[in-house]
């Protein structure tokens with residue numbers, strides 16, 4: 001099994017585009033904690049695809065391997081998002097996507113009918129002659145849509161009156177573990193940021209029967225921590241060596257492994273991350289150029305020509321603690337299932353995340369978040 005199979009709804013898995021995308025983002029953030037949401041980036045680019053025509057359309061289609069049939073692409077997202085809403089009643093996942101267009105352009109009214117239906121998002125026109133109030137408008141919308149969790153997605157310096165359009169995308173997640181870490185066992189422990197830099201962290205402890213495995217290819221271990229009453233789970237890949245993360249990143253998308261339910265003793269630091277990424281440069285790096293040029297064809301979005309996408313900003317927030325998401329009323333703690341005979345024979349796997357690791361929050365279709373922790377902060 002590929003560990004980043006990232007079943008893309010509209011784009012072809014073979015393209016490897018999103019794996020390259022992550023690799024670039026991870027290198028740019030090698031020394032920082034990273035959280036990024038592939039599904040949100042994909043959704044926002046698909047919205048742009050809906051609006052595109054001519055050469056811009058051809059380029060997006062070729063690079064991202066979108067279906068030529070826009071209705072099909074829109075339908076895929078619509079069913080993904082409504083299925084998610086129906087299925088996941090216990091996790092909280094707020095996704096806020098919006099295309100802002102400079103007020104000097106007129107929006108194509110049909111665009112929002114489509115965007116609302118398929119992507120639960122829309123385009124909005126905004127006055128950009130006053131960057132301070134423009135950024136306040138954008139930030140307060142994001143704050144509202146993420147229930148107060150994500151603030152300051154843009155700064156006044158992000159735009160000026162020449163900006164024609166920009167995309168904002170915020171995602172906030174809160175789940176609860178199926179197997180809670182025991183709060184009274186959380187203790188201060190050393191975390192090796194590198195072989196010679198150690199910081200204190202709040203280390204959590206859990207012993208449970210988990211899907212887990214060894215990945216010999218990259219000299220690493222993997223575990224899966226399921227969320228309670230959800231099809232989502234968090235996979236953590238921990239290199240055996242302190243500085244193994246770099247090697248792992250290069251292999252993203254090409255790793256084979258096998259997961260098996262086994263007893264595992266887990267030590268995982270508590271962490272909180274909020275990271276903001278400017279994604280335009282990475283798209284350009286991977287061959288999407290036209291949509292960012294004055295020659296862009298966005299005739300499905302605005303009536304005039306000359307509008308282009310100036311910025312794509314993504315901000316994501318995640319907090320990992322004993323209960324999984326952020327503190328919420330504790331519902332009944334689930335007791336562990338009986339250990340199977342196998343588990344009693346084999347010694348438990350020791351999974352001690354006291355050095356940089358990679359993680360992904362996913363279900364069998366989609367990657368909601370992925371990133372790495374190099375210096376856990378709480």
Ligand SMILES: *[C@@H]1O[C@H](CO)[C@@H](O)[C@H](O)[C@H]1NC(C)=O
Nearest residue numbers: 067068069070071072073075
């Ligand atoms: C595009 O996809 C939709 C939805 O699957 C389908 O109904 C329609 O016939 C397709 N159009 C073309 C031109 O293939």
Ligand SMILES: *[C@@H]1O[C@H](CO)[C@@H](O)[C@H](O)[C@H]1NC(C)=O
Nearest residue numbers: 140141143144145146147148
């Ligand atoms: C978000 O905005 C809606 C509609 O404007 C409002 O009803 C709601 O109370 C706001 N929520 C928060 C958390 O600010």
Ligand SMILES: *[C@@H]1O[C@H](CO)[C@@H](O)[C@H](O)[C@H]1NC(C)=O
Nearest residue numbers: 087088089090228229230231
């Ligand atoms: C979540 O719980 C509800 C009711 O308790 C149940 O019907 C549903 O199947 C559960 N969903 C998952 C994904 O476990």
